[in-house]
Amino acid sequence: MSGCLSVTVALALDESDLSAGAKVVGNIYSTDGNGVTHRNVVFPCGMSAVPARYEVDPGRYIVSATLPSGTVLSRDAEAREGEDTPVTLRTAPSPYASHSWQYLMGNIEAYETYHDSATIPVPRSRGSRSGVWEGLVQPGHAVFVGDPKPTSYHFDSMLKLADGPAERPTVFEIAQSAPRSVPSLALGDAAARLYRFGAHGPVDEHGTPTRWGGPTGPRQFLVVSLAGKEYVVTLPAPWGSAQIEVLVNERQSPTGSAVSVAVRDRRVGPALGYMSRGAFDAAATLVRDAEALLYAKMENPLAAVAGAYVLVGSELTERPQRWDPWLDHLRHEFDWMGDGSLLWAMRQLRRAHTETQLRAARDGLVEAFDRGVPVFTLGLSRLIHGLSEFPDDPECARRLDQARRLSWRVDLREPFVIVALRGRPQ
Numbered sequence: 001m002s003g004c005l006s007v008t009v010a011l012a013l014d015e016s017d018l019s020a021g022a023k024v025v026g027n028i029y030s031t032d033g034n035g036v037t038h039r040n041v042v043f044p045c046g047m048s049a050v051p052a053r054y055e056v057d058p059g060r061y062i063v064s065a066t067l068p069s070g071t072v073l074s075r076d077a078e079a080r081e082g083e084d085t086p087v088t089l090r091t092a093p094s095p096y097a098s099h100s101w102q103y104l105m106g107n108i109e110a111y112e113t114y115h116d117s118a119t120i121p122v123p124r125s126r127g128s129r130s131g132v133w134e135g136l137v138q139p140g141h142a143v144f145v146g147d148p149k150p151t152s153y154h155f156d157s158m159l160k161l162a163d164g165p166a167e168r169p170t171v172f173e174i175a176q177s178a179p180r181s182v183p184s185l186a187l188g189d190a191a192a193r194l195y196r197f198g199a200h201g202p203v204d205e206h207g208t209p210t211r212w213g214g215p216t217g218p219r220q221f222l223v224v225s226l227a228g229k230e231y232v233v234t235l236p237a238p239w240g241s242a243q244i245e246v247l248v249n250e251r252q253s254p255t256g257s258a259v260s261v262a263v264r265d266r267r268v269g270p271a272l273g274y275m276s277r278g279a280f281d282a283a284a285t286l287v288r289d290a291e292a293l294l295y296a297k298m299e300n301p302l303a304a305v306a307g308a309y310v311l312v313g314s315e316l317t318e319r320p321q322r323w324d325p326w327l328d329h330l331r332h333e334f335d336w337m338g339d340g341s342l343l344w345a346m347r348q349l350r351r352a353h354t355e356t357q358l359r360a361a362r363d364g365l366v367e368a369f370d371r372g373v374p375v376f377t378l379g380l381s382r383l384i385h386g387l388s389e390f391p392d393d394p395e396c397a398r399r400l401d402q403a404r405r406l407s408w409r410v411d412l413r414e415p416f417v418i419v420a421l422r423g424r425p426q
């Protein structure tokens with residue numbers, strides 16, 4: 001006979017698009033070493049989530065979960081023969097129910113810290129002017145660029161924005177069609193503003209699309225002003241039916257990031273959080289169907305690329321994989337982003353044994369660079385690594401220099417590329 005542990009992680013994710021909760025990664029260890037051990041298993045996270053049931057031998061166990069934030073929750077549990085033992089791992093509460101997703105990702109403090117005046121960090125300088133471009137945008141607003149110029153997200157264009165003198169506001173340098181000022185959602189407080197986006201642009205607190213009406217291209221951005229800086233924020237939209245959430249934090253966030261982007265996807269969203277912190281094993285556990293994401297690329301190319309990053313990042317051998325040909329499909333079918341070319345090139349570089357194979361990998365890296373700044377921050381790091389393998393190639397060296405210079409302005413802690421512009425007029 002055996003017993004059963006039914007595990008959940010209690011965190012209020014009660015908004016309509018997250019009613020089924022999220023998925024996180026954990027372990028079940030026998031304390032005496034004789035029971036069944038479950039490593040890298042999936043636990044549901046949410047107040048109404050259905051518990052995950054794991055059969056174990058009778059005895060005492062330690063059940064633990066690591067959240068995308070890096071927080072580790074654990075508790076002892078005793079499994080009894082023939083019984084189902086509930087195990088609830090409890091997190092500290094989020095500062096606001098509306099900010100629970102950002103709290104799960106580690107982008108905002110717990111309730112007690114956030115609301116305790118003795119622990120509130122020193123505000124960012126000029127924070128009271130956050131979100132203001134005089135005569136253009138109201139306080140508390142950001143600017144949505146749904147249809148950017150195709151060249152605006154190329155490396156030389158982004159570097160010019162970051163380093164060059166500003167003759168006019170950034171949004172007019174990026175936008176092809178008229179940009180739109182969007183207010184933050186009426187959730188939480190003004191120090192931790194939220195913006196959300198659906199498949200066709202901004203949405204309100206209930207997920208209802210707001211009046212946008214303008215065209216949307218394959219790349220979309222949000223331009224944010226905060227404490228004397230502007231940030232060009234990559235929006236990974238559209239992402240199927242999932243909303244994209246942007247947190248603009250005027251306080252010092254736990255990660256140190258001023259702006260954070262998260263995908264409100266119950267499984268892939270947490271996987272992106274793990275991946276951005278280098279926890280590829282945990283990401284791979286959540287995205288066991290990464291191949292399925294890759295094969296469904298036409299439905300959601302950005303999710304397909306996320307799955308490909310997990311597959312390529314967790315596969316350390318040179319052995320051919322059945323998903324290798326699909327990297328070539330990503331490369332050729334979605335030329336509006338460089339991530340597909342980059343993933344293909346990195347895979348080729350790992351497996352190259354001849355000059356011809358090495359040249360093909362080199363050409364893929366050049367192609368990735370020329371298609372523009374990657375959507376995923378991990379892509380920028382991988383691009384720098386790949387180009388550095390060709391130090392004697394002047395074309396690679398020139399591109400490597402630009403990629404490195406831009407990386408100094410990119411928050412590498414975030415899953416999606418966010419470029420901080422300095423010296424822009426506020």
